[in-house]
Amino acid sequence: MALISWSPMLSTGVQEIDDQHKKLIDLVNKLNDAMHAGHGKEALATVLNELVKFTVYHFGTEERLMGQHKYADSTAHMGEHKKLIQDVSAFKAKFDSGNAMISTELMNFLRDWLSKHIMQTDKKFGKALNEAGVK
Numbered sequence: 119m120a121l122i123s124w125s126p127m128l129s130t131g132v133q134e135i136d137d138q139h140k141k142l143i144d145l146v147n148k149l150n151d152a153m154h155a156g157h158g159k160e161a162l163a164t165v166l167n168e169l170v171k172f173t174v175y176h177f178g179t180e181e182r183l184m185g186q187h188k189y190a191d192s193t194a195h196m197g198e199h200k201k202l203i204q205d206v207s208a209f210k211a212k213f214d215s216g217n218a219m220i221s222t223e224l225m226n227f228l229r230d231w232l233s234k235h236i237m238q239t240d241k242k243f244g245k246a247l248n249e250a251g252v253k
C-alpha cells in the first residue's frame with residue numbers, strides 16, 4: 119500500500135516541480151514497499167541510493183529556479199533542503215555500514231518531511247514562481 123499518494127492539494131502550480139515531486143513520492147513508496155516485502159539489504163540499498171540521488175537532483179532544480187528568479191526566501195528554503203540531506207546522508211552512512219535498518223520510523227519521517235515541505239515551503243515558492251510567470 120502506498121505510504122503517500124499524490125493529490126492536487128500537493129500541487130505547487132509549477133509543472134516541472136510537481137513532476138519531480140511525483141517521482142519522489144514514487145521512490146518513497148517504492149522504498150516502503152521493499153521494506154515491507156522483506157527485501158534484503160542490497161535491494162533496499164539500491165532504492166535508497168535512487169531516492170537520495172533524485173532528492174539531491176530535485177533540490178538542485180528548485181535552487182536553480184530560486185537563483186534564476188531571485189527568490190526572496192531562498193535562504194530559509196535551502197536551509198530545509200540542506201538539513202534533510204545531512205540527516206539522510208547520516209542515515210545512509212549508518213545503513214551502509216550495517217548499523218541501521220530501513221524502519222517504519224524512517225519511512226514515517228520521510229513521509230512527514232516530504233508532505234510538510236511540499237505543503238508549506240514548496241507551495242510558497244511555487245506561488246512566487248507563478249507570479250513571475252513560471253507555470
Ligand SMILES: [Fe+2]
Pocket residue numbers: 135139176180236240
Ligand atoms: Fe520540492
Ligand SMILES: [Fe+2]
Pocket residue numbers: 180195199235239240
Ligand atoms: Fe523545496
